[in-house]
Amino acid sequence: MPDAIEKVSIIVSKGSLEGVYPGLIMANGARAEGIEANLFFTFFGLDVIHKERHDHIKLATVGNPGLHFATLLGGLPGVSSVMTTYMARKMEKLDIPPIPEFVEMIADTGAALYACKASVDLFGLDKGDFIPQVCDIITVGEFYEKAAGGEIIFT
Amino acid sequence: MPTKSYDGVDVSVDEQGFFTDPSQWREPMASEIAAEEGVGELTDRHWQVIKFMRHEYEEKGSGPSVRALGKTSGVSIKELYQLFPKGPAKLAAKIAGIPKPRGCI
Incomplete structure (x- = not known):
C-alpha cells in the first residue's frame, strides 16, 4: 500500500465562490483525516480572509460555461x-458552511492560514484587513519552507 | 471479513478497523480501541463525544460530520481536535464502534 499523505499545503488563488470552495473543502477534509494542512491565500483568493469581503464572495455568472446559460444573461445586474x-441555500442543505464560518472552522481544526506577501503589497493591504485567524503574511519562499515534506495543491 | 478482539470478544471490522456491526460494541471496548489509535486515556470529554456518536448513529443511521459534532455535541471544534488530533469524526466513530462517517465536510 502506498504511503499515506501526511501534510498538504493548499493555495487559494481565486476570488469567486466556485474558485474558493474546492480549496476549503480539501483543507477541511485533510484535517478531518488527521492530515496536517496549510492554506496560502494569494491574489483574489485574499478575499476569503479579508474581514469586509469574505461574506460577499460571489459565483461567477459570466465566462463560466459550466453554468450552462447565456453569458449575456449572466451579465445582467x-x-x-x-x-x-x-x-x-443548496450548500446549507448539504451541511456545507458559508465561507466566513467555514474559514473559522478550518482554523479551529488546527490548519494554518497565511496571506501571500506579494498580493498583500499589490492590493495595498495589511494584517489589520484580515480575519484574526490569519497566522502571518509570508513570502513565496517561506511558503515553500512550510510546505516542505508535503503535497502542494493549487486551486 | 477481518475480525478484532476487544474486551475478550471477537467483533467484525472493515479493512480500516471500523465496526461493521455496531451492536457488537460494548463500552469497555472503547479504551482498547482508543489506545490502538493513539488517543490515550479517555476523559469525560472524550466520552461525551463517543456517546453522542452512538446516539446520532442510532437516530440517523450514520455518524455526524465534524461540523455537526461541533454544533450539537457540546464540544467545540477546537476541543474536538485536541481530544482526537487525528480526525475527530473518524476516530470517535471508530472508538464508538460505528462505521466511518462518509461526509466531505
Whole structure:
C-alpha cells in the first residue's frame, strides 16, 4: 500500500465562490483525516480572509460555461447575487458552511492560514484587513519552507 | 471479513478497523480501541463525544460530520481536535464502534 499523505499545503488563488470552495473543502477534509494542512491565500483568493469581503464572495455568472446559460444573461445586474444565494441555500442543505464560518472552522481544526506577501503589497493591504485567524503574511519562499515534506495543491 | 478482539470478544471490522456491526460494541471496548489509535486515556470529554456518536448513529443511521459534532455535541471544534488530533469524526466513530462517517465536510 502506498504511503499515506501526511501534510498538504493548499493555495487559494481565486476570488469567486466556485474558485474558493474546492480549496476549503480539501483543507477541511485533510484535517478531518488527521492530515496536517496549510492554506496560502494569494491574489483574489485574499478575499476569503479579508474581514469586509469574505461574506460577499460571489459565483461567477459570466465566462463560466459550466453554468450552462447565456453569458449575456449572466451579465445582467443582480444575476450573480441571485445565483450565489441559490447556491448558498443548496450548500446549507448539504451541511456545507458559508465561507466566513467555514474559514473559522478550518482554523479551529488546527490548519494554518497565511496571506501571500506579494498580493498583500499589490492590493495595498495589511494584517489589520484580515480575519484574526490569519497566522502571518509570508513570502513565496517561506511558503515553500512550510510546505516542505508535503503535497502542494493549487486551486 | 477481518475480525478484532476487544474486551475478550471477537467483533467484525472493515479493512480500516471500523465496526461493521455496531451492536457488537460494548463500552469497555472503547479504551482498547482508543489506545490502538493513539488517543490515550479517555476523559469525560472524550466520552461525551463517543456517546453522542452512538446516539446520532442510532437516530440517523450514520455518524455526524465534524461540523455537526461541533454544533450539537457540546464540544467545540477546537476541543474536538485536541481530544482526537487525528480526525475527530473518524476516530470517535471508530472508538464508538460505528462505521466511518462518509461526509466531505
